[in-house]
Amino acid sequence: MSIALELAGVAKSFTMHLQGGIRLSVVSGVTFAVRPGECAVLSGPSGAGKSSVLKMIFGSYRCERGRILVGQGEDYVDVARASPRQILALRRTTIGYVSQFLRAVPRVPAIEVVAEPLVLAGAPREAAAKRAAEMLRRLHVPAPLWGLPPATFSGGEQQRVNIARGFLADLPILLLDEPTASLDSENCAVVTGLIAEKKKRGAAIVAIVHDAHVRDRIADVVIDVTQFAAAA
Amino acid sequence: MSTRHDEEPLLIADGLTKWYGRNLGCRDVSFALYEGEVMAVVGESGSGKSTLLQLLAMQIEATAGRVHYRMRDGATRDLALLGEAERRFLARTDWGYVHQDPTLGLRMTVSGGANVGERLMAVGWRHYGRIRAAATDWLDRVEIDPSRMDEAPLVYSGGMRQRLQIARNLVSAPRLVFMDEPTGGLDVSVQARLLDLLRGLVADLRLSAVVVTHDLAVARLLSHRIMVMRGGEVIETGLTDQVLDDPREAYTQLLVASILPP
Numbered sequence: 001m002s003i004a005l006e007l008a009g010v011a012k013s014f015t016m017h018l019q020g021g022i023r024l025s026v027v028s029g030v031t032f033a034v035r036p037g038e039c040a041v042l043s044g045p046s047g048a049g050k051s052s053v054l055k056m057i058f059g060s061y062r063c064e065r066g067r068i069l070v071g072q073g074e075d076y077v078d079v080a081r082a083s084p085r086q087i088l089a090l091r092r093t094t095i096g097y098v099s100q101f102l103r104a105v106p107r108v109p110a111i112e113v114v115a116e117p118l119v120l121a122g123a124p125r126e127a128a129a130k131r132a133a134e135m136l137r138r139l140h141v142p143a144p145l146w147g148l149p150p151a152t153f154s155g156g157e158q159q160r161v162n163i164a165r166g167f168l169a170d171l172p173i174l175l176l177d178e179p180t181a182s183l184d185s186e187n188c189a190v191v192t193g194l195i196a197e198k199k200k201r202g203a204a205i206v207a208i209v210h211d212a213h214v215r216d217r218i219a220d221v222v223i224d225v226t227q228f229a230a231a232a
Numbered sequence: 233m234s235t236r237h238d239e240e241p242l243l244i245a246d247g248l249t250k251w252y253g254r255n256l257g258c259r260d261v262s263f264a265l266y267e268g269e270v271m272a273v274v275g276e277s278g279s280g281k282s283t284l285l286q287l288l289a290m291q292i293e294a295t296a297g298r299v300h301y302r303m304r305d306g307a308t309r310d311l312a313l314l315g316e317a318e319r320r321f322l323a324r325t326d327w328g329y330v331h332q333d334p335t336l337g338l339r340m341t342v343s344g345g346a347n348v349g350e351r352l353m354a355v356g357w358r359h360y361g362r363i364r365a366a367a368t369d370w371l372d373r374v375e376i377d378p379s380r381m382d383e384a385p386l387v388y389s390g391g392m393r394q395r396l397q398i399a400r401n402l403v404s405a406p407r408l409v410f411m412d413e414p415t416g417g418l419d420v421s422v423q424a425r426l427l428d429l430l431r432g433l434v435a436d437l438r439l440s441a442v443v444v445t446h447d448l449a450v451a452r453l454l455s456h457r458i459m460v461m462r463g464g465e466v467i468e469t470g471l472t473d474q475v476l477d478d479p480r481e482a483y484t485q486l487l488v489a490s491i492l493p494p
Contacts (some may be wrong), residue, residue: 017482018489060473060478084457084471085266105453106424120435206423 003071004204005173006033006056010066010080012052013230025230026052030066032223036172039195039205039218044225050208053225054175057078057206058097059087070094070173092121097175098166102150102158110153111136111146114164121169135164137189156182167194174198176207180214192217238485240302242267242408242440243288248282248297256464257283260297261470263459268438272445272455272472272488280464281444282412288442289329289410290319304407311459324354332416334393337400338385340402344371344396345381351404370399374429395429401432407469409434411443427453448491452476460484470479 001012011028015021027049034040042050043196056079056159057068059129063080070090077086091097096117111132118128136146139160145153150161159182176195180188188211198205200223209215215224241264250257258280264270273281276292286292288299290311299311303318314322321458323329323431331337338347347359348367358376374395376388385393394414401409414430431454434441443454451458451472458475460468460483468481479485 012476015480017485055477059471062470062474084474085269087471088456105428107428199242 002035003033003069004038005071005206006067006069006076007031007057008067008069009164010053010056011230012049012056012061012063012066013064014230027225027228028065028230030225030228032221033181034135034173034204034221035142035203036204037199038220039199039207041180041207041209041215041219043215043222043227048225049228050225054097054177054206057089057173058095058175060216062216067190092117093231094171095103095173095175096162096166096169097141098177098179100158100178100181105149106151109147110141110150110161113150113161114168117165131168132164135168136161136224137162138194140187156184156187159183160187163191163194168219170201170203172201173204176205177208178210181210189212198200236488240308241265241300242269243300243442244308245284245288245301246282246298248287248299249295250280250287251295254279255366258287258461260461261461261466262297263466265408265442267440269457270439270443270455271459272443273459273461274448274451275461276446278281278463279461282465284461285410285412285444286428286469288325289327290326293404298455301408307433316492317468323353326406326408327350328398328404328406328412330394330397330409331347331410334385334390334397337397338393340386341384343384344376344388347396347467348403351400352425355404366403367399370403373463374399375425390421391418391426394418394426398426398433402437402439405437407440408474409439409441411441411445413445413447414443414456415445415447423450430454448476448487460487465479 009167013023013025015023030038030053042053044050052061058065059079066080067129068079072094077090079087094205111129115132122182126167128177131176141160143159178190181189194215195205207218243265248261248263249259259282262347273284275281302307302308303313335378345364345367348370350361352363352366368381371378376392376395386398388396415426418426427450445451455472458470458472459466460475460485468484470473475484476488479488
């Protein structure tokens with residue numbers, strides 16, 4: 001178990017049929033590996049393809065070429081070729097993803113949004129809610145908000161709900177897309193603390209962070225995504 | 233959590249084709265649906281998605297192709313070869329079918345409680361008190377005030393009728409539910425409530441479902457997987473976020489690009 005996640009020769013392009021079939025090449029030849037307990041930060045300017053790489057690892061973008069190997073006990077799964085059912089199972093047991101924005105579901109209270117991944121993984125509802133409450137408290141989300149659906153929360157509150165949800169489950173791989181973008185310095189510190197704890201527990205992390213301070217505190221390796229720029 | 237059966241699909245469609253005379257309903261549709269999985273079938277009117285749903289639920293006969301279903305005893309059977317009693321068991325107990333128009337799935341002139349209780353009587357429940365208790369419980373779960381259970385759905389609102397139809401379908405603890413535009417024709421706020429309710433029930437009961445919808449927001453919220461149909465054929469399939477965030481086919485890109493941001 002020396003490698004938690006390995007990408008080899010990964011390529012992505014989009015064919016925009018509505019724009020006359022233009023082909024946009026995003027990245028090609030993406031190759032790197034992340035060990036358990038290690039945090040790799042993807043760097044590069046906007047549009048370099050950092051989020052696309054994360055989304056391919058999570059399986060929400062299709063991978064056009066190459067392999068994305070995810071450790072599963074003694075074995076591994078290639079996300080690039082996995083069936084929808086295999087990818088859904090990986091998301092329950094192996095890969096967590098904190099996106100930039102919370103996709104709010106109408107009427108579901110914040111605390112249930114946060115607890116949901118644990119419930120889906122089979123935890124009893126009450127125990128999951130208790131851990132969700134601890135996490136929300138840690139991220140300074142005011143208790144009176146917990147019972148309300150997050151759709152009406154401020155941007156920063158929504159992001160903290162999203163982070164609480166993403167960090168609650170103990171999954172071996174965690175993908176973070178700008179987790180600290182709209183947070184104040186106090187909450188930024190909470191998030192870097194959470195990341196350090198995850199690393200200590202052996203999680204492999206791939207993160208996109210623009211804030212240099214945050215990056216310096218969490219990164220073990222910095223991967224410059226511009227080296228994978230696709231030849232147009 | 234996983235049992236041996238979890239590894240076998242619950243429903244398998246194999247080369248399903250339907251011709252209405254010289255008009256194509258759908259052609260060569262194949263997929264496997266597992267327990268606890270929700271698949272959305274999306275496409276515009278005339279794409280063949282409702283034909284497909286009716287074929288799966290044995291409401292119409294296929295021109296070619298087969299549907300296999302894993303019965304409660306674990307044996308996977310070809311639906312075309314089932315006897316009448318077995319078909320009835322599926323339709324009344326192990327399956328649900330939620331119509332877009334609730335008047336098609338309800339008896340409009342008998343009480344709400346009786347609409348739910350009827351499904352239980354069909355599978356042999358006889359004890360009035362127990363039937364009424366089960367009906368009350370289900371009305372409560374679909375957020376219908378049990379004080380209204382003696383009224384007929386004729387006097388219910390559209391959203392209540394749809395929730396009653398869902399209760400009627402789920403009271404028999406089905407494993408598979410077919411839904412045909414379940415939120416079509418409802419006000420947006422009523423839709424949101426219904427979607428949230430469905431989402432919770434599907435997850436709690438580990439239901440499998442095939443949901444036909446033209447509304448990609450419904451597919452996003454309810455389904456794990458999406459099948460896109462056009463002109464009777466499946467043109468794209470994949471995980472829900474894959475199809476909606478990274479659509480490959482021109483037609484799917486058009487559908488996704490046509491969503492109005494809120």
